[in-house]
Amino acid sequence: MCLTTANLFASKGYQVSVLEVLTPGPLNEFLHPSIRQKYLNRKSKWSIGTMRKLVHIMKEYNVVHVHMRHVYRYVFLASLFTKKKLILHDHFNTFPENWKSKVIFRILLKRKIYVSVNQIGSKWATDFLQLSPDRVFNVSNIIIPKNVKTGKHNSNKLVLVSNIKPEKYIEFIIPLALEINRKDSSVVIDVIGKIMDKRYYKEILTQLKTYGIQDRVRFITNVDSVQDVLCNYALGLHFSKKESGPLVLLEYLAQSLPFVAYRTGEVAEKLYTSLPMFFMTNHDELAWSEKVLDLRHQEIDYTVLNTVFNANNSIEEYFNQWLRIYERSLY
CATH class of the missing domain: 3.40.50.2000 (Glycogen Phosphorylase B;)
Known part of the structure; x- marks a missing residue:
């Protein structure tokens, strides 16, 4: 979904960058030509130099959209030095309900934005974590369709x-x-x-x-x-x-x-x-x-x-949902 969202906003004229935390992957050939790629090349979670580099990169942007919980935890540490209001885009389908998880996630998501790809996740965020409803969103994933291929499907x-x-x-x-x-x-x-x-x-x-x-x-x-x-x-x-x-x-x-x-x-x-x-x-x-x-x-x-x-795959609705979320993250 990183590719879908980044390419969609880039195609509409927004300035978009994609940061890969570890080693460079094969994203380049799939990204919109206007998107800037950045690489953290993190070798260790505890590298002070790498953390400084991430802080410096984050300061360049108005919106910081983070995919996956494990990546978010790392970016959260850097946000303590930037005061950026992060967006956690949560793709998980498991939602722990124990006191330890509640304490950890409430700290991680305090005054941040939580976006789930399903209603179960958004309900978990509001009901169990007791996050403010105006900072919790549910955005179903979409795909960008390619031209439908013609010809007879192979029945075997x-x-x-x-x-x-x-x-x-x-x-x-x-x-x-x-x-x-x-x-x-x-x-x-x-x-x-x-x-x-x-x-x-x-x-x-x-x-x-x-x-x-x-x-x-x-x-x-x-x-x-x-x-x-x-x-x-x-x-x-x-x-x-x-x-x-x-x-x-x-x-x-x-x-x-x-x-x-x-x-x-x-x-x-x-x-x-x-x-x-x-x-x-x-x-x-x-x-x-x-x-x-x-x-x-x-x-x-x-x-x-x-x-x-x-x-079930409205690209325009998906774009408008994320635009509202990005705007919400700015205040």
Whole structure:
């Protein structure tokens, strides 16, 4: 979401910079050409020199928008020397409710702005942390759609777009692939994402080989722009049991790709009202395989998918929400 928000404001003429706290990543090729990139190159949390550098950088800007709690904690220390009113953009989907967390977060967020990507987070901030409601906001994530690809979706190929780590429940692909392969051995599932947990990844590969379906599930880890390749698939998948989004469902819809997903997260709840047939409330591989194979052969009304996507992905509304938040952070 850093890229989405930065590029959106830059495209409207605002002066935007993006600061990477650790080593430079691959952001450059995805940023609007007017955006300035800065690098902290932090080697240690306790480096006084790096902290001074961060303080100096922060003093240049009117608005400091911080993604993720762990980054915010570090930037908060620097803010003590700048008196900047930080914005915490919280992407987490877990919200601790114990006295220690309450004390820590109330200190971190005193006279600051808290923005959650779901209503559960904003309610936690106002009800549990007892933050002032005028400094708590809920902004659902969006994506910037690329031109919808034309052509017939490959009916034998399914896709799961997800980084590879236990939290995403990727291992469900094993019983699901087994069940699908039993009914239709022509189906292949591609998993597109970065390997975040090598041990977990290797365990899945081992099990796939054990069951003899290593050629039915393929991992593709070098795709930077997922929307560019979704036209190659008949159906998207999403297994995760707990999400704040999941944003990938909007990416599927942006490319008119139907999907089968576990019902969890803010985005899923919004889409469910229009597309209930795309969601599951369990992880029973038999039920999933039947749903997947049924949808794969159904005639899809792509105009409906496009309408639902536009109704749940308003770029202008997203921009106006963040503009109001930025203005609020100035006083």
